[in-house]
Structures are given as structure tokens and as C-alpha cells.
Amino acid sequence: MTDTNFSKSSSSIGLNISRVGAEEKLQGKALFANDVVLKDALCLKVLRSNLPHAVIQSIEVQKASTSPGCVAVFTSKDIPGRNRYGLINKDQPLLADTKVRFVGDPVALVAAVSEDAAHAAISRIKVEYQELAPIFDPEEALAPGAPLIHEKGNLLGKRLIKKGVPDLAFQKADVVVERKYQTTFVEHAYLEPDAGAAFVDQSGRITIYASTQNPHYDQADVAKLLGFPENMVRIIQTATGGGFGSKLDINTQGFLGLAAYLLKRPVKMTYSREEAFLCTSKRHPLKIVYKSAANKDGRLLAIDVKIIGDTGAYASYGLAVVTRSAVHATGPYEVPNVHIESVFAYTNNSIAGAMRGFGVPQIAFAHESQMDLLAQTLDISPLEIRSRNILRLGSTTATNQTLTASVGIGACIEAIAPHYEQIRKSIEPTKTKRLRGVGLGCMMYGIGNTGVQNPSTAQVELDSNGNVTLFSGAADIGQGSSTVLTQIAATELGMNPEKICLVAADTGMTTSAGATSASRQTYISGNAVLDAVSKLKEALMTEAATMLKTGRTSLILKNGKIENISNSSIFVTLEQVARKAELEGIPLKWQGFFDPDTTPLNPETGEGNPYATFAFAAQLAEIEVDILTGEVTVRKVVAAHDVGKAINPDSVRGQIYGGVAMGLGFALMEEFAPGKTVSLKDYHIPTCSDMPNVQAIVIEDPEPTGPYGAKGVGEPALIPTAPAILNAIADALGSRIYFLPANLEQVMKAIHSGASKPLKIKLMV
Amino acid sequence: MRIKFKYLRPHSLDECLAVLAAHGDESAILAGGTDLMISLRSGSRIPRYVLDVSRLAEIRSVEQHAELIKIGAILTYSELIAHPLIVKTFPALSAAMSCVGSLQIRNVGTLGGNIANSSPAADSIPPMMIHDAQVMIQRANSVRIEKLERLIVGAYSNTLEPDELITWIILKPAESVCKQTYRRIARRRSLSIARVNAAICGKLDASGLIADVKISVGSVAPAPLRIKKVEDSLIGLKPEPKFIQETGELIARHIVDLVGTRHSTEYKRPAIAGLVVKCLEDVFID
């Protein structure tokens, strides 16, 4: 960072200070989970089911246990605690007991002296199964008489949102558009496959190093699996190479905890890419039937949306996706009459869980396609129809929440409008075989968990040498929370952020900050940090006022000193204040807390205030389709994001660039076929050569309850990209694709169908 | 999975051929390793010896012999793409080699490996086929020269024997008036296997009629194809846009007839036609 910039304002908010941990990573010094070396650690490997649905009749481990180098083989019988875990529903066994529910379900765990020995032992385990009829479609899973995947039934959950009188509105509407949309499983494809290491210390406490975005949840569920007190399980997050939601689940942590606990020996486990593909959670595939009504001015009158989701074998974060996809089905538009029903089922597919956006990227594809279809029907420009319907101050959302501040969607659309118009004008009718198109994608995104408490805590401590240490449970998985939290603390204390020592995401040293998910760490943990630091500051100022025999209000905290505002030669250093306070027994470690102000959704109507604040965004994509080959080239993306306040603008832009890349993959190529897709060799994510020119525009419509006005951007960054690209393809071709990904085959079909041909989805529910 | 093998690096071609003569059926030849390492890791090949041929000086050169150009089988894509004679004489092959994998793959992957691997989607094979490629194959006491189209007999299948080594690839440069092109369709711009690829070379006579044309299409059949039947039928015709369009469709139909209708045909039929049209335009228009 530039010290000059900093000292002028004594605030680092809005400065591009370099990432906490960037140097270690660049020098290869950062320790990722697989870099953790524990002396004589055993290697753990899991035997996984090769059947999608079967009853386990027997597991024969004798031959494996005696195989050379094998130390132990564990099955569900060895699990001392509750053999069920999960982020919301506790429905997932660490090791299958009665049955297996997907290809990849863990059946037995081997601990061995080497990887080879572990593999050898695994190959000697014999499992006898009785196959059951598998179900791979959520609607079939919900059909009467379908085989049960879970005893309680195949329904994961349902969410209803009702507002106004949609039936009447549909009758009165000038135009009604109804279409069906479908998306597929998507793999997170984080850079670092899951890994961890664990040991038991002399006190019997288990320490687990893990690549995780959820240390405090890990701690609780691992403790329950072991039937062991929570304080005897310590989770330390190692440097984490991305997570995007899949590292919210406990992936290696449960196995590590179990083996370390039972063997009292250090253990280590690293997933191969294939294993991470096979058994970690994916993005939910959704089928969406979306009906919109508008009057002839393009004003939205009503929507009726039916969402069917496939959560695969286990729930993971599925229930959150059931609700979030429903709550966000209007998009960033005011719709007076709403009927939304979201129903998710278990199947024998791969597990679907949290993935960057919790269902909103999927539903945004539908609502943004609908907006363009309405615009086209009414002959209004896509830009205009959106501007007419966007949420404003005082608008109410589908859940009847009134928005009172920081509704930046209008500003986002205005920011991209000139770019849109300019590209629009430059596209001329052409006889060539490369057709150009431009499309818009808009979104809103509720920050934090939906209508449930999701607090964060933090501590800040000043030691008697004047050093400040910040403690936060927030896991930085590459998105930059450690940097932002440090900037917030430093600014409040008038310090250079480099002077603050951060202890993060270690359950032995920090209290819970909740999950790194739902774009919540800047807003929620930022506020918790602010709360802690403000309390410390208050104590210091009071103490300094006594020391300097002056009024509290005539003092300012700046550059490690508390000085008189009008005469900087009158001051005390933080160190002096700390010493004095210590002598007097005044606490110098303060606790901060923040829980956004939300209300739960009414189970019948969906009414409620599920989020304290929303992020907004508008993106445009300029594309070119080669109508001879079906190839789509994304030329340019302009992305305007209302983040409230960019605490670190480079980090915000970094999220946007990454989000666009992920959105491009979601739009054009990413498709995980359970049971077929094995690794990155058959799963395509964009490479840098597929990336367009991305112009990121940061909009700051401050959120009064946010730290320095900040909201969040992690998930929003990705959400509008696929809708914008799909709308651009429709613009270029004059025919629309209702299926993601719009891969070569889909695009070729659209080229040859010539007209808008809706997808046929049979809906039985 | 990890397997154990003995790594050998012969110092001369003779030594290499001797090892193959003695242990060919329990050896795997390693050139760049970009295909081999994958099968070693997956356990689909468990050789006793891995024979590293990547540094055999005798076959690390490009040589001109009268009408023909001989390319050492173990030269890497990066070396060939930077070779002035290759770039000048075989622009379609150069373009194809530039499409392979990523820079890292091109820095080690070889033409010999691409041929021996015999993937239906191999990038280098169609552009070699339009130069009537021949492959020199050596064993301890003998040499055979095989036409590339004869060597590859199906998907990942060829007539190489375990004790044989591909040493040279022999290409016939096109007449200087000929234009050549290579194109591919893939799911993304790099690190991706071709969905369809094609190489075409041809020339017009003084009155603008097709005087010569060679067409090779890959990723559509078990092995890349020369479409000779269609090639012959084009001679003497005028490459107008409508005709080019029809030729694309003709070739697509021809290929579908040959391999039968499959799940992928719905996409591939128009894609083959489209890609061939683009290639024909490259060669015969503008």
C-alpha cells in the first residue's frame, strides 16, 4: 500500500491495500492443507459406493485390515457419536450404515502408513450390496410410489411465496409470457482439492487443519460425530484455494477427526481431483416454469413461478437454495402479484449444495430471459423495460419487505446503459456467418442467510506494547475477508492496516463468524469487527481523556497516538494508554457482535424481511455466434455492481472478474453429469483465452447498517453474467435457448430452429 | 494409482531399438508423455520399462530430401511451430499444432506421440493427411514406411508393433500455388479436444476452376479421414458460395453415411458442413 495515501486520511477504507497473505502465497510459503506435515501421519482413504442406490448387506474388512501397511479400517459401526451430519438437515452419514444413496457415498475408511498401502487395503474390502431402483429425476422422486431414498421421504423442502392476487392480474394483463428453463449440475472446480490433517494432543484434544470455509460449523458437526465435547475439537483453517460453497460441507474433516480420535495418531487426507469431483457438493440443477404478466407499457403485473430442484443424495445446504431461489424469483423488479413455489427432492444423483449464489444464478437466468421476452413482445428495449420495473427506495419485494436504503439497481443500469447503446448501434445487419448480439442481465442478492439468525463475532485486543490483534472466525478462502476486516479495524483505530495482527478462522483462538457464504463476511463480520473495535476505541479515548485532562471530544485517535485535535503536540501513545489501563484493570480485549436485522418467512405466504440489505448488479455481454459451428465468443462484459461501499476496490473488481469467468462457464460450457463426469478432462471451465474484456464498474449506494456503508459482492459477481450472455445469444440469433449450458449443441439447435422454441419439460408435481 | 516401472533412456537410436527388440512388449515408449502419463496414472498401462526416446539426437531434426520433407518424430510441437521450413511449407499443420492443448503441452508433446496415440480427434493428423503423409517405422533390423492412413486403423488403434518406433514423418509439400488451411471446433479456446477438425489444401486453375483439392476431416469417425471421393468430384468446378455450401453438406452427409447416425449427429452434421465451408472459403475464396 502507499503510506502517503493512508496518512493523509488515516483511513484505509477505499484503498487498494495489498491482500493479507499475498506475499506468502506469491513466494509459495503459504501452507495449504496438503502442505501441513505431521510427523508419521497416517494416510486416509475412503472406499466409496459404486452403486447409486443399494442396501449394504455386509462389509468384509478382515483382508484389508491385515494387508501390509494398513493400520485400521473403519466402518459406520466405529463412529462413536451421531453418524449424521449436514449444514441444515443432519441427514448425511459419515460412513454409510444401512444403505448407499449415490455413486461416491463413503462406505469404509482406511488408515495406512502410505498412500499405496491405503489403496491396497481399500481394494481388499468387500462390500455386498442389494441394489435398489435408483431415481435420477426430482419429479420422479416425488411421484407417488417412488422408491424412498430417505426414510422420511424424498421431499427435501418446499417454499411458498404469495403476494397480491396473481390470478386476477394474469387475467387483466396485456401480455403473458410463459416459458420453461432448465439448468444442470455444476462443479465448483476450486483450484485446491479438499485436504486436511489432524492430530490429538496430550490433553486429548483433536486439532484438525482443513481447507474449509466454515471452521466453527466443522467443529460442531465433527464433535457430534465423535460424541465428543466441542471444545475438545479445534479446527484451524489452512490457506484455502477457493471453495465457492463446496467447502462449507465437511469433506475431509469428519474422516480426519474420526481416525485421529480412534487411533490417537496424526492423520492426513487429500482428495484427488477425481474424488473431489465425485463426492463433494455441486450446484443444484433446477427446472423452472416461469410465467410473467405485464401491461402494454411493460410494467410487470404478476409472476407465477414453479421451481423444481434436485438436491441429490443429501441435503447439504439444499434447504437454503429452496428458499433463496424462491425469494429471488422476481429479480430486482417490483412485482405486485406473486405466486412462487419451490420444491426440491432427493435423488440418487451427486449431492447438490451451496454454490456461489445458492440458486440465484439459476433463477436469474429465467427472470432475465422473461424480461427480454416481454420486451420483445411489447417492442420495448430491454434496457427500458428493466428501468421501468426496477426496485427503488420504498419498493416492496416478493416477500413484502420494504426497501428503505441502498437500492442501487437503477444506478447500475444507468452505468451500463451508454455501453449498451453504443454496442447496440454498432451491430448492423450482416450477411456474414458471424452474428453479433448484446444482452443484459440484472440481479438482486440478499446479503446473509435467509430469514434466520446468522451472527458474527469478533475480538480486538491491545497489548501493553501498543500492538493490536484482531480475532475473527471468518475464513478467507481467497475472496479477501481478512484484508477487508483488517482495513475496517485499522480505520476505526486510525492505524496503518499493516500494523494490525490478524488471527482468523481458528476455533481455538477465535469465536464464530459464521460461514464464509451468502456474501456475508464484509457486511456481517465487518460489523462485528467494527463493534469490537469501537468498544476498544471508546475505552482508550476515555482513558486518554483522563490522562490528558481534557474532554473526550477534543481528542482524536491517529497513527498509534491519541492527540488533541487542535494541538497535535499534546498526545499519549497507545502504548502509554495500554500500560495505564492494564494497571487499572481496564479490559483491553473487547468483543464485537452483529446479527443482521431479519425476520423469518411466514411458512404459508413467505412474508417477511429475510435480509437486512441487498446487493444489486447489472451486466451486459457482447457476443458473437459463428452460425456455421455454433461457437460463441464473448467479446465484452460490462459489469456494474452496487456494493454499498468498496472497502477495497481492487478486491471488488477481482471478485467481479472471477465472477464473470465463472458465469461464462455456467452460460456456455459447464455441465457435470453424475456418474459420467470424472475430472477436469471432461469438465470444461473457461480458460483465460475464453475470457472477454471485462469492464468492472463499482457503484456505491451506501448501506446505512453496513460497515462504512458496505454490503457484499462475492456471489453477485457471477449472477448476471449467464443471463446477459444468453440474452445476447438470443439477440444475435433471433431464437432463444432455455437450457444451461448453452453449449455447442444447444447453440447449433437454436441456429437451426430459427425461431423461439420453448423447452419441453413435463411437470408432474 | 501409482505403479512401479523402470525408467530407461537409451543414448542412441540403435540402443533404443535394441531395448525394444528385447523388451518391446513390456515397455512403454515415452516421448512427451502427455498421453502416456495419463494411462500410467490411471493404471490402464502397467509397463515394466518406460523408455524415454525424447532425446535421441538421430531423430531430432527436420530434413529436406528432394521433393519430400522428413520430420523427426520426437520433435515437440513448440519446436516445430518455431521451425521456419515447417511454418512456410505446412501452414495448415502449423496452425493445427498451435491448437494442441496448451503451451505446456506443446512444449513436450510430439508428432510421433500424436500418431502413435491415434486419437480420432488428434489435431495433427488431418493436416498431415493432406500432404500424403508417410510414417517411417523402425525396429532393430528393419524399416517400414507406411502411409499414415494405413497405419491408423481405428480409434486409438494402429498397426504399430511393440518393438517398433516411429522415427520420421515424411510429408509431401504442396505446390506453392496451393493454399492450405486448418480449422477446429472445440468447447473452449485452449486445452480442449476438437469436436470436429478439418484440413484442406487446394488450388484453382487459370480460369478459376478447382484444379486440385485435398480434404481431411477428424473427430467424426474412429480415425481421421481423407474424403477422396468428394475431392475427385470437385475438380473442374467453380467454387461459388452456393457450391461451397453444398459441398460442406455433401461431405457431412458422406461422413454420416459412413459412420451412421449417433447421439452426436444432430450437432455434428451441421458442424462438419459448417467447418468444411469455412475451410473451403479459406482456400478458394479471397
Ligand SMILES: Cc1cc2nc3c(=O)[nH]c(=O)nc-3n(C[C@H](O)[C@H](O)[C@H](O)COP(=O)(O)OP(=O)(O)OC[C@H]3O[C@@H](n4cnc5c(N)ncnc54)[C@H](O)[C@@H]3O)c2cc1C
Ligand atoms: C492437457 C492435454 C491436452 C491435450 N490437448 C490435445 C489437443 O488439443 N490435440 C491433440 O491432438 N492432442 C492433445 N493432447 C494429447 C497429446 O498431447 C498428444 O497426443 C501428443 O501429441 C502426444 O505426444 P507425446 O509426445 O506427449 O506422446 P506420449 O504420451 O509420450 O506417447 C503417446 C503414445 O505414443 C507412444 N509413442 C510415443 N512416441 C512414439 C514413437 N516415436 N514411436 C512409437 N510409439 C510412440 C507412447 O508409447 C504412447 O503410447 C492433450 C493431452 C493433454 C494431457
